[in-house]
Amino acid sequence: MTDAMSSLYPFLYDAEDGGRSADAVLDEVRRSTVDKAREIMALRRRVHREQGALLAACGAAMAERFSRGGRLFCFGNGGSSTDAADLATQFLDPPQGRTPLPAFALTAEAAVVTALSNDVGFDLVFSxxxxxxxxxxxxxVGLSTSGNSANLLTAFDQAHRIGMLTIGITGDGGGRMAELDSIDYLFRVPSSSVHRVQEAQTTIYHVLAELAAEGAR
Incomplete structure (x- = not known):
């Protein structure tokens, strides 16, 4: 195994000319991994401590909308687009024992996304x-690590005009999303690291999915 690794990554095993040994590199990787795990655990605990009541209230409001026949529309850009699709899946394909609920990711149809982006502009692709x-x-539900995505801002304004329940999940100070009056529930992950924000956002929307599904029974 060592021979195979050294052939693929010779710099890890070459301690000459000031290079580090493989053990030193692996020790650094282990420390970094542990530090990151501790950081995200602490961040999730902080979100629960500071926004736990908001999570409970939002989950109840979501359940009430579902009980009235409401449907969930999720959206985001880049990695947040993938998270939006995951959120929709939590409702459409829930764990055994839970009733499926209608949910849609607005980035799922490539033809729709590209047509709207090309014909009317990317800022309006969700609205x-x-x-x-x-x-x-x-x-x-809109997800953004920065809170500044123009297409999310217009989508929230449109949803508010319709009378939809609006939920924003963002990072750090919330960006321009924090300035909107069209968002009913806004969750902010208090970190400037995109990686940590996305990891904590995943926890937030999984908790919301569980609360909403339980309450909508």
Whole structure:
């Protein structure tokens, strides 16, 4: 195994000319991994401590909308787009014993996303879909690490005009999302690290999914 590793990554095993030994590099990797794990655990505990009541209130509001026949629309850009799709999946394909609930990721249809981006502009790629599909009993959840994505801002304003329940999940100070009056519940992960923010956001929306599903029974 060592021979195979050294052939692929010779710099890890060459201690000459000031290079570090493999053991030293691996020790550094282990320390870094442990530090990151401790950091995200502490961040998740802080979010629970500071925003636990908001999570409970939001989960109850989501459950109430679902019980009235509401549907969930999720959206985000880049990695947040993947998180939005994961959130929709939590409702459509829940753990055994839970009832599936209607949820849709607005980035799922490549033809729709590219057509709207090309014809009317990327800033409207989510708001146009909400204008077409959204109803007042529905829910809109937007994810952004910075809180500054223009297409999320216009989507929240559109959802608010329709009467949808609006939920924002962002990082650090919340960016421009924190300035909106069109977001009913805003969760902010208190970190400037995109990686830590996304990891904690995942915890937030999984908790919301569990609370909403339990309450909508």
């Amino acid at each position: 146009r879909q909400l204008a077409a599909f959204g109803r007042k009993d529905d829910l809109a």
